[in-house]
Amino acid sequence: MSKLAGLHINVGGVSMETPVIIASGVWPMNPSLWPKGSLEGVGAICSKAITLEPRAGNRGNRLRETHSGLLNSIGLQNGGAVSFIENDLPALSSSGKPVVANIAFETLDELRMIIERLNSCRDMIGAIEMNVSCPNVSMGGMAWGMDKGSLERSVTAARSLWEGPLWVKLSPQAPSIATAARICETSGAQAVVVGNTWLGMAMDNDREEPFFDRVFAGLSGPAIFPLSLRLVWEAAGSVNIPVVGCGGICGPEEALSMFLAGASAVALGTGLFLDSRIPSSTCEKLSEHMKRRSIPEIKDLAGRGRHFRRLQGGA
């Protein structure tokens, strides 16, 4: 695997062979469904969001394509924490890649109970990723990430309950991503994922009503990349913990931009719908760029684009 030389990295307590993560909610939890070779270049795999109890997800339309984007309103469909631990985790974990457990909760009590369950299988879990950013449920989800107080309370609570690596996946809807990231850092998170989907909507013009039952839905895909990149730039400028860049990365060039802007790793979602080999081509591109610039290790790539020389003065 000399192709991957120099790509090893430790992100917020998780040791990964490459800095390319499969984002939450886009990849089958059952490894028998993974296309052959699709794990090449993958450093870690996020689970679909796990809630305490099973959830059926949202009714009505769940997907709608936009120009270079995808609106989704899946609504955290999952089998609940117990089913995750019994049915999914052992298989996921046997893939050999660190498993990042993405968890969503409505109350701090629920958060506590999920973490207690996950504590029982601590060794199979690379990190917990607190999802305080899902726009597709009415309680919990994004609400936790919008307000400084609740963000601090929830991260502090998780920190006190979970000994392993703790990541927080922030919402692009947070009034200030820099502030949100800082709160996570001071509350004990070891990495922030920036970010989740952007709040959008679609109209069903023929029926003269919103396309989604819940009106709003989360926008992902290449359309949002320039916005996510800006968030990563802002977040990376405000914290010392690693930032995982996520949102709209659909090819190696976009991944590279994320690193230059300050990301220590990237997570791929919608891009995998188009091509399951993006993790592998991303690793190739990163290696090539590093070689050309004589950058020995991927960690030295993070933030290299921040030392720019032009003046910021406007006209």
Added chain:
Amino acid sequence: MSKLAGLHINVGGVSMETPVIIASGVWPMNPSLWPKGSLEGVGAICSKAITLEPRAGNRGNRLRETHSGLLNSIGLQNGGAVSFIENDLPALSSSGKPVVANIAFETLDELRMIIERLNSCRDMIGAIEMNVSCPNVSMGGMAWGMDKGSLERSVTAARSLWEGPLWVKLSPQAPSIATAARICETSGAQAVVVGNTWLGMAMDNDREEPFFDRVFAGLSGPAIFPLSLRLVWEAAGSVNIPVVGCGGICGPEEALSMFLAGASAVALGTGLFLDSRIPSSTCEKLSEHMKRRSIPEIKDLAGRGRHFRRLQGGA
């Protein structure tokens, strides 16, 4: 012009033959540069942002394409208020379409002086559009739209100085578009334009530095449409003054969605780079939809998609 029957509307004090506006900063100010027939279906024309003094605009790269989007960092290049009034306004106004004067300012003093100048040619100006949302300058612009206090102060000031129709163009970066729109309404604005470009960025991977001198730039075009539509839904739900939908409209279907979500008019920007006939095709689509549903007047279309019957309950 029976094609346009029913499309006449009064938006915040401006009487327009159609509800389709040419957005600020995308159209030549010199009518001799307008393609033949391109004003068909146009209800009003916004000027490029006017500042008190001439501005050279930003140096370095000004444009970068993204997936279905365009990042721009023009930086309010313009000849200043006096030059606008002397060189541009008479010609613009002789086109027969109401002219919306888009004004940008760094201080309340500057705001006052621009409005004083415009007062001298009040009869040639359909409305003033306060640009509190330009992301491409270091002072003024977006800063005015981000904070409740400064938004209130600036709109109140403009209101006291300008007797004609007053619109405010809000920033998608405002922490809450609903709140921002409400502040405008209570401070005396007669319409809000929702919104301007979204704050994004691009990286120059080869040079390992931000592509734009000012690092951030404004994202427009189809990529942002689902996000703008959501903002319009939120704003229209919080005020009684008309909302002008702007952001990513590149075809008739998107324009129609904006009306259904609550817009009383739409403004087209980047779409005109692709096809100068979009105003005309938009009007056709609107007429056709209204005919099919027996909607006599365009004003009755605004918000028709808000009375939806599905439950909002999530899973």
Added chain:
Amino acid sequence: MDLLHKSKHQPPLDLKGSLAFSEAAGSGCRYIRVETDSALPDTSPGQFFLLRVSGVSDPLLGRPFASFSGSGNSVDFLFRPVGRGTELLASLPPGTRVDLRGPCGNGFPVPRSRRLILVAGTLGIAPFLDAAARFSRTLGVTTILGVPGHGWRDFSGWCRDRIPDIHIASDDGTIGNPGTAVEEALSLFQHEDEVWACGPNPMLKNMGAMHSAGCERLFVSLERRMACGMGGCLGCSIETRSGSARACVEGPVFEWKEVLWNE
């Protein structure tokens, strides 16, 4: 979940290819062939591919289409322009580069009966186009095409050219027998016949009448909007008696009885 008909599910491949031809198939429909850069795996009737234009992100997602005549380096599709993605696809000239993900889904199970009735509503004929010929070597195969009416004459002719003994029914009676595909199927049904159906949802739901008529093995291919085609996004879920199922993995072919039709 016991919904996987095939014991060993094979995840799809991501392939690149080019449009080899794009022909009118009557009534606005298109018949296209994709030649792939690398060899295709075997596909079975009812399986499908996600098809998209290479290298661009608008349209973003692959659109699902049932494949037929898939073998070696070429695979055929039949589709109708109904929206933005399909309209664009219909306008592409031969030579256009495309991405394929597939074969996806379970496909129809191996037939157990000696007679097979294939029931298609308009474009629902696609998965049966080579199945009809393939199975008629060993089984008695009856193929039925239902169309709304006279606008579909050319398309019906195109189908008849390929399946000469096809039974055609039209709602307005202007092509073939008057009536629906389901009525036609009921009139041809014999005890122990196995029935496969593909078409619009309301038609598939009405296929329940076959059960009442004594049909024991009744399979339908369902359509859902899809993003990943491989069981990851849960965008294509279908409510079944055994719980939520993914049209792209546990489907698109389901036993009629498994589906909760009134969700």
Added chain:
Amino acid sequence: MDLLHKSKHQPPLDLKGSLAFSEAAGSGCRYIRVETDSALPDTSPGQFFLLRVSGVSDPLLGRPFASFSGSGNSVDFLFRPVGRGTELLASLPPGTRVDLRGPCGNGFPVPRSRRLILVAGTLGIAPFLDAAARFSRTLGVTTILGVPGHGWRDFSGWCRDRIPDIHIASDDGTIGNPGTAVEEALSLFQHEDEVWACGPNPMLKNMGAMHSAGCERLFVSLERRMACGMGGCLGCSIETRSGSARACVEGPVFEWKEVLWNE
């Protein structure tokens, strides 16, 4: 502003058309023809069109290309894949639907001298491809092509096929005369010659040497990223002695002396 060479500026049209052919022009370059659905206006050398794929929003913007042989319903372009947009364009098969906006810009002014020297850096030859033939009926025309070196052999050949008396210079000396296009131009320059140049920015800047050599009328065609192509967005601005100018309206052709080269 006195930068408009043509007294009456005509705004561009928005047209639709199809790729009629797309051929290799050597060294990776492509020669394409677009057939438009409606008639094209007259174009002059140095004017350009924004070209994009119809109906999709990625790539979003039209890319500017100098047109040649434009008349009636067809117009030709010559380009080199250098990025995402041009690479995609190079892969499109004939029949692909495209949008055109143009003709944009001022184009070169009517020549006033009896001899004209056309100086091209690689793809900068495009606007001169028919100008060379057109003007040589009435004027003495000398065409010069400068290329970096041996990688450009096939492209140089392609150009020579069209302009048999073309002077070719290469930086590495492997094709034609050793040296730059500017050096070649200096060596051929005669008093009172009018000189037009199109090519990469550094080359155009170096063209200033022609002035020192006594050239009075020296015009260059500049490149900028563009969005609207009609003077609206101010994305293409160029600093000139008369202030800020738009490459798409006051340009792309400027008097060399007007341009502030060290902005």
